[in-house]
Amino acid sequence: MNYYLGIDFGTSGARGIAINQQQTVVVQVNYSFSNQINHNLGAYWQQALYSLLEQIPLVVRKQIKAIAINGTSSTVLLCNGAGNSIGESLLYNDDRGKLLIDKITNIAPVNHVVISATSSLAKLFWYQQQSFFQQAKYLLHQADWLGFLLHGKLGISDYHNALKLGYDVDNFCYPDWLQNLSFSELFPQVLAPGTPVGEVTPEICDRFSFPADCIVCTGTTDSIAAFLASGxxxxxxxxxxxxxxxxxxxxxxxxxxxxxxxxxxxxxxxxxxxxxxxxxxxxxxxxxxxxxxxxxxxxxxxxxxxxxxxxxxxxxxxxxxxxxxxxxxxxxxxxxxxxxxxxxxxxxxxxxxxxxxxxxxxxxxxxxxxxxxxxxxxxxxxxxxxxxxxxxxxxxxxxxxxxxxxxxxxxxxxxx
Ligand code: ADP
Structure with a gap:
């Protein structure tokens, strides 16, 4: 039997659902977020992800063919070249970028979706003013980074998560006004949601007993995932x-x-x-x-x-x-x-x-x-x-x- 695993990082907790080829649910696992996390969200998400994987019965884990992860839209973090998260991770509703909106209004087309205090781009402008920004190699969305923990490839996103960073989904590229920014090298490469990125790393394969050819795919956002679930x-x-x-x-x-x-x-x-x-x-x-x-x-x-x-x-x-x-x-x-x-x-x-x-x-x-x-x-x-x-x-x-x-x-x- 082949199984397919979807992992959802939502606002109040994380869930995992494994389905079979007939799209029937075979296993569901949950992890409730504590209200008290105030530092190192990245480490907390990693713990939540590993806990979900451990809760899946071994017999199912051994037959998982593909995994995809969704996160909350505009939840982002910076990481270094080794994939370690740097500074604070910023949640979907974090509006500390509001003081920098003028910088975005000056470069983005009128009424663009990035002109919002909570957009991923507003968060990146806020990061730019922080001392730890120098160490950053990638800006990743929550789903991108969690995917990296499984497939080991950095700097990869999907065009659902990347919309609020300013990615142009009509032309499949970052527009010039974004590419001209001094920190554009931090932007992730963008693939279609559900594109195979790579097999699970040998460490993840050993730790959770996945098949060696288990593929990790690009993800999506939580609200689009809920739409896909509807039928x-x-x-x-x-x-x-x-x-x-x-x-x-x-x-x-x-x-x-x-x-x-x-x-x-x-x-x-x-x-x-x-x-x-x-x-x-x-x-x-x-x-x-x-x-x-x-x-x-x-x-x-x-x-x-x-x-x-x-x-x-x-x-x-x-x-x-x-x-x-x-x-x-x-x-x-x-x-x-x-x-x-x-x-x-x-x-x-x-x-x-x-x-x-x-x-x-x-x-x-x-x-x-x-x-x-x-x-x-x-x-x-x-x-x-x-x-x-x-x-x-x-x-x-x-x-x-x-x-x-x-x-x-x-x-x-x-x-x-
Ligand atoms: P959230 O957007 O907070 O995740 P939920 O999907 O959990 O919301 O739905 C909660 C809302 O559903 C509540 O505001 C409640 O008033 C409404 N609700 C609960 N039961 C009923 C019902 N029988 N008919 C209409 N609305 C309901």
Whole structure:
């Protein structure tokens, strides 16, 4: 039997999922991150990675043919020529680069995705001002560096992770305005996600009893891995994530970008994964209802009759997608005395915003919506699914799998 291993480094923990050739999960292992890590994140990730590998039963490990790893987008570190991490690793949401944004605005095209306090490029500009920068040989994303620990090759990334460094996915190169920077030699070489990089090193092979020809591939980011896991593969298919926020991703033949709405596209083979994130979502539901109340009340909602309540559910002012208005006020009134009616109004309003979001992506040129897979905490709400179907006018179904590690295991399977 051949197995394929996907490893997900997410925001709260790391997971590993091994699948067989039929894409069935054979093993799942987890590692929860401690809240108390404040130094040497690199060493901590290495420990997490090795712990995951050790938890996989030996009989499975011995038959793993390919491994791929995903990390959180824009989580980066510097390392020296020996691959040792230097200075601090910077997490996806670290915005210390905000004071250097002007430097990026001066060189990058207007509205480019790197013009953000948390982009990998902003982090690199921050690194440049640190004393340890002199020792740096490579800037790597979390997934690149973890891959290196297994295959031993430094300076290799994929074009999902490299998007927020400024890599040009249309032309498969770093644009001139990046190449002209004094530190451009630190940039990793960029390959397609899921490209075989090399076999596991002899040390890793011995330590974990992998087959000697086990291949390690380039990875992806956690949110793209979750999309891959959903089962969506065709242009027009989309995944709505009903988590704390409402995140839409639509697979399209045409690339779509509108940074004022926070919309950009990742390349996915010959297609484009386009999407946007609204500030409405489960966090607003959670503010008013416990998970248990949501579970008890939702089935009592009749999805068909339209409620007169038109909300824009937000916890604080400000929205970017599908309406770009940093001052947009939350609209949560009138609030009926009856909780069921209130919940009905909230679910309808979020369904309306979801439909507006897909409308916006299509208006900007994305392929026509044909089917929506649902992921996140709200995916288990059948009444909401029916309401959303009425607004979206296309089939709405649960995602095949919602685990990023599963999507990354598919990437490893397809690499062979
Ligand atoms: P996160 O984005 O934080 O990872 P999750 O995917 O774990 O979020 O989803 C959590 C959200 O799901 C919470 O905000 C909660 O209000 C919402 N949620 C939980 N159960 C239900 C339900 N039955 N119907 C709708 N929303 C729900």
């Amino acid at each position: 969506a593969t065709q242009p027009g298919e989309a995944v709505t994530s009903l988590g704390s926020t409402l995140v839409l991703k639509l697979l399209s033949k045409k690339k779509v970008a509108a940074s004022q709405y926070g919309i950009y596209s990742h390349r996915l083979g010959d297609l484009w994964l386009t999407g946007g994130a609204s500030n409405t979502g489960g966090a607003v539901l959670k503010h008013f209802f416990s998970d248990r109340e949501l579970q008890e009340l939702s089935p009592q909602i009749n999805p068909n009759p339209v409620s007169s309540l038109e909300y824009y559910p937000l916890l604080k002012p400000g929205e970017r997608f599908p309406i770009n208005n940093p001052n947009l006020a939350p609209k949560l009134s009138p609030r009926p005395d009856n909780d069921l009616e209130f919940l009905h109004g909230l679910l309808l309003s979020m369904a309306r915003i979801e439909a507006l979001g897909y409308g916006k992506l299509q208006e900007l040129g994305a392929t026509k919506l044909t089917q929506v897979y649902t992921a996140g905490g709200g995916a288990k709400n059948f009444s909401w699914e029916q309401i959303r179907h009425i607004y979206l006018q296309v089939p709405v179904i649960a995602a095949k799998n919602i685990q990023a590690a599963y999507g990354t295991a598919l990437l490893a399977l397809k690499a062979i």
